[in-house]
Structures are given as structure tokens and as C-alpha cells.
Amino acid sequence: MNALELRAALALALVYVLRMLGLFMVMPVLAVAAMDYPDYSPLMVGLAVGGYGLTQAALQIPMGMMSDKWGRKPVILLGLSVFAVGSFIAANADTMSMMIVGRILQGAGAIAGAIMALATDVSRESQRAKVMAIIGIAIGFSFYLAVILGPLIAKNWGLAGIFAITGSLAIACMPVIKWIVPTGVKVSSGDTLPQKGQLAQLIFSSQLWRLNVSVLLLHMLITLLFVQLPVTLVHFDMTLDSHWSVYLPVLGLSIVGLVIMMGMARGRTPKSFLISGSILMGVAFFALALKDHSWWVTTAAVVLFFTGFNYLEANFPALVSSIAPAGQKGTAMGIYASFQFFGAFLGGILSGVITDIWSAEVAYMVGAISTLIWLYVLSGLKEVSRVKRVTMSGQFIDTQVLALRGKLLNASGVLEVTLNSQQGAVYLKVNRDFDANEARRIIDSA
Structure with a gap:
């Protein structure tokens, strides 16, 4: 990469890290911290955790297309502004209802497609994969960092502090986009952004729909987990600010598991490994659904969950890229991202409703049963080679x-x-x- 491409890659990766930190830091905290609100209920918690996913899913494709007409930077700056407004509304909320409004507004800043398009604009074809890889690593890093930082920040500044920091980080991203990231020459490529005429064909593609449903279930399950897990840890007499001491080793061990699975796959993505990843997540939910499980069982289950999650999260996008027809990757990835975010919304709703009516154990069991449906979906996926x-x-x-x-x-x-x-x-x-x-x-x- 030349100096311009490296600057663009690092700057866009920084924007992704700061923005995704804001979305993710709330997840391991909200279910416990929200108990102080007068209108608290498990359903409201589910809406607050997953609410951003609804607007993200709805606006991901339109805002990507909009960046072709208005320009990448104006759309990204607009998205960051909306995200910041939503963050500050949530920070000043004194009810769960108002916090949910803030979360939904956060999701309305759906700029992932525009950022990826800008990365394409400022990089040569030969270096584009490296630029995308840097941004991809940044997204994964932001999740791990957020899960650890969230409980620590909540200890000192509470939930309002997390949202205020989130809004401030979004504002800090704006000068980076405006002055540090180069503008580049706009590339209106079907492999970069969604194209309206391709949507119907790719939604019903015999193989792509299986990956779309898979990522929906993947993010439904991780949202369901984070609505329940913080409360489960509190039942083991762990205060919220000490939850990071569980997440840190758990994520470390799951990364070791990911590396082992990647090494065994030898650069390929065998269907058997995808099925193994979903089985690991299903076993984790079955273990968590046991009524009298111990702290050790909970910890082992979460390690299994994140090992499977990390492997599938890393490999599904590459499979979409391999399967999507030439010139239609942008549309395929736009649909994929919409399903991904809708899964987060669905996980929050499902978890909240089930816990309201029955119990956390039933919510975990529903998660486990959903992995059986997932296995059926994956069973029809054909083996593909990376291209x-x-x-x-x-x-x-x-x-x-x-x-x-x-x-x-x-x-x-x-x-x-x-x-x-x-x-x-x-x-x-x-x-x-x-x-x-x-x-x-x-x-x-x-």
C-alpha cells in the first residue's frame, strides 16, 4: 500500500472502532444497569439492546445507494451526526422508553456501506483487499474492547456515561472523515454498493439466503445472550464492574479456539466447520438453560459460544463474497448486513418477551432450539472454494x-x-x- 492508502485504511478503521465501541459497550451492561429505571422490564431491556438493529437493517442499503448520489463523506457525516444525537438522547434518558428512542436513532446512522465504498474509492484494485482486511480487523477488535470496557466505564459513570462517551466518540470521528481520509475518485461498482435491480434476484438466491438466515440467527443469538448473561452473572454475586474479569479470559480462550479451527481448516471453509460452529453455540445455550448450573459451567458455555461465534462471524462474509455473482457482491453484502442487524433486533425482542412471560432459562432454551433450525439451513449449503x-x-x-x-x-x-x-x-x-x-x-x- 502507498502512503495515501495506508492513511485511508487506518483512518477508516479508527472511525469503525470508535463508532462500534459505542454500539457494543452497552451490550454487557444494559441488562443490569437498566434496573434503576422506573419502567424497567425484560422486554424493554430487549428493545434497548437490539433496537438499533431495526433501523440499521432498514437503512443499510438505502444509505449505501445514497452515497452514490450525494457523495461518500456527506452520507458518512450525516450518519455520524444522527448516531451522536441518538447517543446523547440515550445518555439523558430517565426512562427506558426514551433510551430506546436513542438506541433506534443510533441505528439510523447506518454508514457501513458508505465507509466500505469510500475505502474502495481511495484504494487501488491490487491493494483493496489489504485495506478491507485492516477495517475488518478493526471491527473485531472493537467488539472485544467494548465488552471489556463497558462494565468498567459503567462502574464510574453509569449507563449515561457510556452513552455520553459514545456520542463524543462519534463527534470525534467527524474531523477524521472530513480532513484525514482522502476523498478519492468515486467508484460506482456493483461489487462495492447495492444495486436496486439486483435485490430480488439475490434475496432468493438458493445459496445466499442460507447465509443471510445464518447471520440473522448468529446475531439473534449473541443479542439474546447479552440480554441474559449479565443478569446470570449477577446471580453468582458478581457486581457489574467485575464482569470484565469473566469476559477477558473467556474472549482470550475463544480466540485460541478460533485459531485452532482456522488452522484445521487450512485456508478453506468446509461446511462441516460451519456446522461445528453452530453446534458449539447450541451446546452453550443448552448448558446455560440448565436450572442449577454452576459458575464454571456458565464460563465454559460462554467460551464455547464465542469460539463458534468468532469462527462463523469471520467466515460468513467470505462465503457471501465467493457465492455472489460477479459484479453483484455489493448487493449481496448489503442484503447480508441487513439480515445481520435485523437478527440483533429479533434477539432483543425475543429474549425480552420470553423472559417477561417465562424465565431466563426458557430464553436460553429457545436459543438452543433455534440452532437446530440453523443446522437444517446449513445442511443445504454447498461447498464453495474461495475466489x-x-x-x-x-x-x-x-x-x-x-x-x-x-x-x-x-x-x-x-x-x-x-x-x-x-x-x-x-x-x-x-x-x-x-x-x-x-x-x-x-x-x-x-
């Missing part, structure tokens, strides 16, 4: 598309071809045998 996506430019007209596609499909290592004559774009899915020079000669001779 590389390449975008090239060329000058050709509609009447040349059919012949050009045929020639490119016969080129070394080319698996799929999508051509857009209006944009002069050639989208390719390729394997390791791909010869870029050969493809370039074919396009130039069209």
Missing part, C-alpha cells in the same frame, strides 16, 4: 457483450463474467490460474 474478484475497465457496446463474455470465460482462471457496457466495467470471478494480462488483451481487442 478472487477482479474489476477491469474497457470500451465495448451492447452488441459486443455476448462475444466478449464468451472469450473471457475461455481465458485462464476465469469462472464468471458480468459486463456493464454503460459503465465500461468488466466484473470477473477468478481462481489462482487467472492471467490478468490475457484478460486485458481480450478486453482491449473487443
